Amino acid sequence: xxxxxxxxxxxxxxxxxxxxxxxxxxxxxxxxxxxxxxxxxxxxxxxxxxxxxxxxxxxxxxxxxxxxxxxxxxxxxxxxxxxxxxxxxxxxxxxxxxxxxxxxxxxxxxxxxxxxxxxxxxxxxxxxxxxxxxxxxxxxxxxx
Amino acid sequence: xxxxxxxxxxxxxxxxxxxxxxxxxxxxxxxxxxxxxxxxxxxxxxxxxxxxxxxxxxxxxxxxxxxxxxx
Numbered sequence: 001x002x003x004x005x006x007x008x009x010x011x012x013x014x015x016x017x018x019x020x021x022x023x024x025x026x027x028x029x030x031x032x033x034x035x036x037x038x039x040x041x042x043x044x045x046x047x048x049x050x051x052x053x054x055x056x057x058x059x060x061x062x063x064x065x066x067x068x069x070x071x072x073x074x075x076x077x078x079x080x081x082x083x084x085x086x087x088x089x090x091x092x093x094x095x096x097x098x099x100x101x102x103x104x105x106x107x108x109x110x111x112x113x114x115x116x117x118x119x120x121x122x123x124x125x126x127x128x129x130x131x132x133x134x135x136x137x138x139x140x141x142x143x144x
Numbered sequence: 145x146x147x148x149x150x151x152x153x154x155x156x157x158x159x160x161x162x163x164x165x166x167x168x169x170x171x172x173x174x175x176x177x178x179x180x181x182x183x184x185x186x187x188x189x190x191x192x193x194x195x196x197x198x199x200x201x202x203x204x205x206x207x208x209x210x211x212x213x214x215x
Contacts, residue, residue, distance in 0.1 A: 035215055044214040048206050055202055059195070082179040087187060090166045097159060109153045116160065117212055131213060138205050144185075144192045 023135055024128075031121075031128035051138045058142065 026047075033040040104110035111119075121127040174183025191197040
């Protein structure tokens with residue numbers, strides 16, 4: 001019976017693998033750039049421009065088709081039945097702690113998310129992982 | 145009675161680790177715990193259904209990248 005390929009089959013397809021390799025290579029290159037440099041500006045601006053353009057095209061197509069609110073994409077309806085308060089509560093607590101650290105000193109004793117990232121992204125490989133995660137998040141937001 | 149002990153670097157790192165751990169556990173429960181907890185996808189999807197909040201989330205993503213990788 002012909003049907004939609006499984007998730008694993010889609011991920012193992014040549015197109016997906018090529019996209020993954022290309023994105024990984026791009027992330028590796030972005031990780032070589034230094035903040036506040038032209039290279040970093042260009043490296044960050046490219047995906048911003050590409051995904052931004054795709055988002056505009058997607059939005060215009062939705063308006064032209066008179067599409068209703070975008071439906072859940074491959075999200076199990078049962079996933080929306082669980083308790084909604086736990087994760088937002090933890091995020092609010094993290095936000096409060098971030099603000100506490102932001103207005104406290106010294107930064108070495110009161111690390112903010114940015115200073116934690118600076119420490120974690122000290123190696124090329126880890127910075128590339130963060131870039132890849134950011135690109136994956138943008139793509140997921142676009143496709144939902 | 146003296147003043148409370150100052151907050152140390154270890155205290156702050158420990159609290160960050162606890163918060164991160166809670167997020168990971170919460171997301172894991174959303175996938176493995178028969179949906180007793182809503183994961184990030186289930187929480188964000190209704191926001192993505194509306195253009196203003198979708199735009200806000202996308203702009204937030206753009207800001208994240210610019211803040212951490214360019215500036």
